[in-house]
Amino acid sequence: MGVSTSPASAAAAPATCFGYTGNFNDYGADFVDWKYGPDECFGVAPSGTIWHTWSGAGGWKEMPGSGRALTTVAYFENSAGKAVKVITETGNYYCNYDDYATNTWGGWYATSTDHC
Incomplete structure (x- = not known):
């Protein structure tokens, strides 16, 4: 199971993951196949809010910490x-x-370009 996106638009790029559809900026959403935890999808909305979902989540959930990002x-x-x-x-x-x-x-914390 992966993430599917439609062609990007200026306002939003709908993406569906685990059966949940959300609207994201032109970068869409990513599917992450975690080794130790349940698989998950991440995306950034046109507003800059950061979202994630997983199997059984019931929908896309905003990431804790009120972060804002480009992608x-x-x-x-x-x-x-x-x-x-x-x-x-x-x-x-x-x-x-x-x-x-x-x-x-x-919460969100500042980091360098090479690691978390």
């Missing part, structure tokens, strides 16, 4: 947790980390 750029995982990295329109990078022990996403 997602990388995903990282180890047996302790996973992270998603975004870039803003001003070129700054931020990450949000989910600790598998608590299944809780933290």
